[in-house]
Amino acid sequence: MQAVGIIAEYNPFHNGHAYQIRQAKQQTGADAVVVAMSGNWVQRGEPALLDKWQRARTALAGGADLVVELPTASAIQPADLFARGGVAILAALQCHWLAFGTEHPGMDYRRLMDHLPTDPATFKRFDQTYASLFQGYLREQTGIMLNSGNDILGFFYALANRRAGNHLSLVPLARKGSDHNDSTIVAGTDFASATAIRQAILAGDLAQIARVVPAATLAALRQGPLVDWEQLWPQLRYLLMTSAPTDLAKMYQITEGVEYRLKRAAVKSSSFTDFMQAVKTKRYTYTRLQRQASYLYNQAHPTEMQQQPQYLRVLGYSAAGQQYLHAIKKTVEWPLVSRADREWQRGEGALDVRVGQLRTLLTGIPQDDGRIPIKLSDSE
Amino acid sequence: MQAVGIIAEYNPFHNGHAYQIRQAKQQTGADAVVVAMSGNWVQRGEPALLDKWQRARTALAGGADLVVELPTASAIQPADLFARGGVAILAALQCHWLAFGTEHPGMDYRRLMDHLPTDPATFKRFDQTYASLFQGYLREQTGIMLNSGNDILGFFYALANRRAGNHLSLVPLARKGSDHNDSTIVAGTDFASATAIRQAILAGDLAQIARVVPAATLAALRQGPLVDWEQLWPQLRYLLMTSAPTDLAKMYQITEGVEYRLKRAAVKSSSFTDFMQAVKTKRYTYTRLQRQASYLYNQAHPTEMQQQPQYLRVLGYSAAGQQYLHAIKKTVEWPLVSRADREWQRGEGALDVRVGQLRTLLTGIPQDDGRIPIKLSDSE
Known part of the structure; x- marks a missing residue:
């Protein structure tokens, strides 16, 4: 059996995602589609609207055969580390291909990679992310512009794959429908960006999204519970108000005195939206600040976020996914975590488990303890 | 003008407190009654039901002329440190007497103090508080039993006063009515313990307490908002769940690995009552655990709790209190803080201000910023 891998967030799963899965299967002829999916937090530093089980x-x-969790330490990260984590999981699961959506399927990744910067000083500017410095550098060197978020991710997938030993064959797929960052659902089409869909959901406009998501997503969104930053704000606010600045500065990526700024803003902000508005400056991107907020919320220490997790937390599978797991099980080198036993919970899985327990505080739905993979029956 | 001082919590202010104020004035002939009162947290490690302004x-x-806040660093402490803080404030305010309630007004404090332990090793047993070790030692040496909480406090007032240079004359007053720890309101009497009154309030039984508190207290309790541990539990639970054990162990009095026990209990406890039940062992008294919980809730560091605050935070005064303040103002050595200016908020007052901001999160009522002393007009 051969599998094609996809790295995804599915926040939420929409028609464009289902289309991508079909395309990936068709173009590769794979027997199974394996997805490395962010857990309860997504790359931009937001809690996922639906939890990892609901999204799996x-x-x-929607056509996936095996869904494995992209651990928190890889998920809430800039594009380069997010890509590295996803590629590592798909390689560990012995996928043959890595399929990913892009606005420019003809992108010359080889040329880009032949011009990688070698001088580490290239990346020492305080006011830009690693990704955007990379992007600027490559543009100077090659003339190729990595404009969209998907192109940047695609490039980092290619880079991570090369650095890990080129285990995966890259399959760039032309994206269907609206741009990743389009913020509205365009009338008369069955496709919309996850961003647009999230905005419609948070505005309470479920009717509008019925057209652009599969029935299973609509049902899950209707049932909920949905989690967003506003629900977490009272806890983060409390934490920021009580913690000493020196204690905040011990958390991952809390640098350059931003802790003082965050503390001051917390006292006067009664919502997360107000808070983000109060802390935003030209110096920091919104996403970077939101990720910092997520590290603080989860009290994520550098040692936790800098680890490169080596486990495969299985969230669910179809019949084909189960066969695939059976086929590779004897040669997989990382542990397959189908049940979160005590040892894993206290060891490698500790950060994911903590993140899950915090979600449970809000929703009442356990995330690891006692949970077993979802098995999609053929009738579903 | 001469003043008699009282150290109190007034959680809440009841008929016994009003009686004590009258007694103190009568027995001393003082012109003013000065009270050092716990702020938003009380000695047992609980949030005060009513905030410091409502209680002032x-x-x-009820007859007090000047109410000054006993800072958090002195208030949430075992009897010896609580007494030291209160005595220091009353001495700084140049009180002539210190009046306090006791079950045994004839207690021989001199004899007790002539038998103080000199060997520090006397106090190095892990399983008992300093106060209870002291008590046991003195009983062995003198045969005098310090049985009730009030007798123990009285002894520590005497001790703190002696150590500070005997600035205050002690006026032990026979307590009126029910024992400090009596947990019920006895029918047919106008007096009940604060403990019994709190239990009746938390049980929603305001009618029962109308007899045993002055009208002003009844009105304040009716108006609220009242704060108890259960309302703080979601925040403390979140903090315990997210914090690394090593970070918890940096807080004041979190020792001997209790942080692991607290973390484990937090995950499974949906109420503060459950939590306390889960962590209670023979090794720790309920009060000690509750104080530890309060240090964690407020993220109180040792450097903050070990300071001996030297400011006089004025919460309110009567006409006589105002005259007294005027009379001593030129010779008072500690700053009189009537308005919480920025410098004080960031400096010495930081812990009290933070504690107040956390209360504001729950109640919406500011505690320091912009607050000025209550001035009781003669008509009230």
Whole structure:
């Protein structure tokens, strides 16, 4: 059996994602589609609207065969580290291909990679992310512009794959429908960006999204519970108000005195939206600040976020996914975590488990303890 | 003008407190009654039901002339440090007497103090508080039993006063009515313990307490908002769940690995009551655990709790209190803080201000910023 891998967030799973899965299968002829999916937090530093189990279920219903969690230490990261984590999981799961959506399927990744910067000083500017410095550098060197978020991710997938030993064959797929960052659902089409869909959901406009997501997603969104930053704000606010600046500065990526700024803003902000507005400056991107907020919320220490997790937390599978797991099980080098036993919970899985327990505080739905992979029956 | 001082919590202010104020004035002939009162947290490690301003108002209505806050660093402490903080404030305010309630007004404090332990090793047993070791030692040496909480406090007042240079004359007053720890309101009497009154309030039984508190207290309790541990539990639970054990162990009095026990209990406890039940062992008294919980809730560091605050935070005064303040103002050595200016908020007052901001999160009522002393008009 051969599998094609996809790195995804599915926040939430929509028609464009289902289309991508079909395309990936068609173009590769793979027997199974394996997805490395962010857990309860996504790359931009936001809690996922639906939890990892709810989203895994919608992915399986939408054609995925095996869904494995992208651990928190890889998920809430800039593009380069997010890509590295996803590629590592798909390689560990012995995928043959890595399929990913892009606005420019003809992108010359080889040329880009032949011009990688070698001088580490290239990346020492305080006011830009590693990704955007990379992007600027490559543009100077090659004339190729990595404009969209998907192109940047695609490039980092290619780079991570090369650095890990080129285990995966890259399959760039032309994206269907609206741009990743389009913020509205365009009338008369079945496709919309996850961003646009999230905005419609948070505005309470579920009717509008019925057209652009599969039935399973709509049902899950209707059932909820949905989690967003506003629900977490009272806890983060309390933490920021009580913690000494020196204690905040011990958390991952809390640098350059931003802790004082965050503390001051917390006292006067009664919502997360107000808070983000109060802390935003030209110096920091919104996403960077939101990721910092997520590290603080979860009290994520550098040692936790800098680890490169080597486990495969199985969230669910179809019949084909189960066969695939069976086929590779004897040669997989990382542990397959189908049940979160005590040892894993206290060891490698500690950060994911903590993040899950915090979600449970809000939703009442356990995330690891006692949970077993979702098995999609053929009738579903 | 001469003043008699009282150290109090007034949680809440009841008929016994009003009686004590009258007694103190009568027995001493003082012109003013000065009260050092716990702020938003009380000695047992609980949030005060009513905030410091609400309680100061009831104290003034009940006969006090000047109410000054006993800072958090002195208030949430075992009896010896609580007494030291209160005595220091009353001495700084140039009180002539210190009046306090006791079950045994004839207690021989001199004899007790002539038998103080000199060997520090006397106090190095892990399983007992300093106060209870002291108590046991003195009983062995003198045969005098310090049985009740009030007798123990009285002894520590005497001790703190002696160590500070005997600035205050001690006036032990026989307590009126029910024992400090009596947990019920006895029918047919106008007096009940604060403990019994709190239990009746938390049980929603305001009618029952109308007999045993002055009208001002009843009105304040009716108006609220009242704060108890259960309302703080979601925040403390979140903090315990997210914090690394090593970070918890940096807080004041978190020792001997209790941080692991607290973390484990937090995950499974959906209420503060459950939590306390889960962590209670023979090794720790309930009060000690509750104080530890309060240090964690407020993220109080050892450097903050070990300071001996030297400021006089004025919460309110009567006409006589105002005259007294005027009379001593030129010779008082500690700053009189009537308005919480920025410098004080960031400096010496930081812990009290933070504690107040956390209360504001729950109640919406500012505690320091912009607050000025309550002035009781003669008509009240």
